[in-house]
Amino acid sequence: MRLVMLGTGPFAVPTLRQLVASSHQVLRVVTRPPRGRRPEAPPMQVAAEQLALPLWQPETVNSEEAVAELQSLKPDLLVVCDYGEILKPAALAVAPHGGINLHGSLLPKYRGAAPVQWAVLNGDAETGNTVIQMTAGLDAGPCLGIDVLPIDPDESAGTLEARLAARGGDLVLQVIDALAAGTAMPIKQDRQQASKAPRLEKEHGAIDWSRDAQAIKNQVRALDPWPRAYTSWQRGAGEPLRLILHRTSVVSPSPDPAAAPGMVLEAGPRLLVATGAGALEILALQPAGKRVMDAAEFLRGYQLPVGARLGT
Incomplete structure (x- = not known):
């Protein structure tokens, strides 16, 4: 033809x-x-x-x-x-x-x-x-x-x-x-x-930690390579640090089911965050303006404490 x-x-x-x-x-x-x-x-x-x-x-x-x-x-x-x-x-x-x-x-x-x-x-x-x-x-x-x-x-x-x-x-x-x-x-x-699949926008990347861990993992996967899923960490009185998530894993049941969504449950050797159902382990992430790093490397460079909250 x-x-x-x-x-x-x-x-x-x-x-x-x-x-x-x-x-x-x-x-x-x-x-x-x-x-x-x-x-x-x-x-x-x-x-x-x-x-x-x-x-x-x-x-x-x-x-x-x-x-x-x-x-x-x-x-x-x-x-x-x-x-x-x-x-x-x-x-x-x-x-x-x-x-x-x-x-x-x-x-x-x-x-x-x-x-x-x-x-x-x-x-x-x-x-x-x-x-x-x-x-x-x-x-x-x-x-x-x-x-x-x-x-x-x-x-x-x-x-x-x-x-x-x-x-x-x-x-x-x-x-x-x-x-x-x-x-x-x-x-x-x-x-x-029939269902619709409109183009994703940057706004789709904001993580709502009240959703369940599997849904957030799917969001991280779906927005890779663009526009990327992200959250923020409010460090003291300064500007919040944007964190782009690259790889995650679901931990279920959560080690602390009563923890508020977005709360850091573990900060060494793994990085574990509470969600609306289950917990999410962050395996690789990228602080704003920096390169991608695994969780252990991130925790060595940034003093993220247990009990800190991620998100708005």
Whole structure:
């Protein structure tokens, strides 16, 4: 098939590499333009340049000019992943087979920009990739292929996302081959089972110690590598010290079930904090402006006493 791939972020890169290595022809790679005060080339731009593929970065792929450009390529199929803009019907109509999208969740669960993070945040035991036929709705089209993957209870969202990305290309190729052969079997999504996965913001990182220890551990995992889970330690009358949590472990039952949430229960050799249910052991953390360190190293440099309270 003659393909145009639209993608911007790192999740799409492994799929692009597999498409290039397949029997299909990648006519062009479309990415969103670099943004920000110090714009950097997005991962898909870097990959396209490494693979010597034609690259195009329109401000919007839905303009009349962009749609006409897509039509001029005469693609059989648009392949979309981690692109950053919803394609309107006119753009999808340029290819006889329309567009397919690789999404990092078991749709209809977690429609939106952060499906992997929300799966970890909610403590799900499994997730996966879904390839859908694209429609006007957000991640709402019929499913063409599903690949289920267990979630390790200690892995971060970043690690899980990388595993899903590495597997996505195989699923996309299976769907493309089925479309080419006319054997694809679309399965309509159950709208009653749909849930949303909006992009996480920095505010999601603030730890509420009244929640149970497992929920806080999931928060730490889900917000790794960004925006990170954090708490604060009020040291005397000065400014509170922000502590970014990198790795944690659940201790249940708590050695002091009556302790107030956020209270430091142990401060050597391990760092143990009371929560709303159970206790949380902080294994690795990062004081503001410093590097990541394990709990023992932190406690050697900072005199955090038993009985101190973390949080607001």
